[in-house]
Amino acid sequence: MGKILKVSNVNDYGSYLGCTSRHPLVCVIDYAEVSPIRHSLNNYSVYGLFLRDDADVDLDYGCGKYDYNKGTLLCVAPGQIGGKEDNGERVAITGWALLFHPDLLHGFPLERHIKEYSFFDYRVNEALHMTDEEHDIFVLLMRQIREELGKKQDELQNAILVNYIELVLNFCQRFYNRQFVTRKVENSDILVRFDRLLRDYFEDELQLTLGLPTVQYCADKLCMSPNYFGDVIKKTTGGSASSHIRRFVTQLAKNMLAAGENVSQVSDHLGFEYSQHFSRMFKKQEGITPSEYCQRLRT
Structure with a gap:
């Protein structure tokens, strides 16, 4: 891998694009004002939201690539690498970027719950495709944040900026929720593939070696990030991916118990290290122990 731009603070990226800094911890960039730009592969120590409106551009991110479509939003968190390696060419792009440093959030409630915005850990091919209305809302908020950044700093400015950022993140969550709903057919297909994966896992007896x-x-096998996979399953079933796995395993256990296997045999067969762990999971799912379930079958 070639040269990586270290984005230790928001203005590392702004300076690279020739954008003047207005605040040490927050930066809003209108790409139309700095275009054309050179690509950069970035190692982020900040949060970033990137809205790209221009023609398709291949971007690297982790292990994957993504073709940007008009009005696509990508979110990155500290510790991630994203972008496209500088190959010397200058490209004309349009769109917006919002970068903010974790230090901005110190002392604000958002610092504690920013991890709840799971889209920061989505892969690039799970980026948000915005509707025209969503796009306009996002751009309006970028303009408002930039307007605030142009004002003289006072003791309330950081609180106002954090509130704006939280508003942006809440809108992004709403937009993602909409995307999950509008992709119901695709999401139900993911659920079918999830169940097939679980069936194959136990039919191939992988549980005996992998547990x-x-x-x-499951997310890896379905080519998704764990966060995106978890969010799809939650929106589709109302429960978590892990609870779906537990329900699947419990149903297998019930089938085995009904076929005459004892609790210890079922526990071993399903890949549990200890039978008490199996019994605990079964009781949590069914409200009774495996032994009580067997007694009910006999009565």
């Missing part, structure tokens, strides 16, 4: 299937394992 119970994890959300991470």
Whole structure:
């Protein structure tokens, strides 16, 4: 991998694009004003939201690539690498970027719950495709934040900026929720593939060497980030991906118990290290122990 731009603070990226700094912890960039730009592969120590309106551009992100469409939003968090390596060419792009440093959030409630915005950990091919209305809302908020950044700093400015950022994130969450709903057919297909993956896992007896299937394992096999996968399953079923796995395993256990296997055999067969762990999971799911379930079958 070639040269990586270290974005330790928001103005590292702004300076690279020739954008003047207005605040040490927040930066809003209108790409139309700095275009054409050179690409950069960035190592982020800040949060970033990037709205791209221009023609398709291949971007690297983690292990994947993504073709940007008009009105596509990508969110990154500290510790992530994203962008496209500088190849010397200058490209004309339009769109907006909002970067903010974690230090801005110190002392504000958002510092505690920013991790709840799971889209910061989505892969690039899970980016948000915005409707025209969503796009306009996002751009309006970028303009308002930039207007605030142009004002003289006072003791309330950071609180106002954090409130704006939280508003942006809440709108982004709403937009993602909409995307999950409008992709119901695609999401139900993911659920079918999830169930097929679980069936194959136990039919191939992978549980005997790997133990119970994890959300991470399933997400990897379905080519999704764990967060995006979890959000799709939650929107589709109303429950978490891990609870879906537990329900699937419990149903397998009930089938085995009904076929005459004892609790210890079922526990071993399903890949539990200890039978008490199996019994605990079963009781949590069914409200009774496996032994009580067997007694009910006999009566």
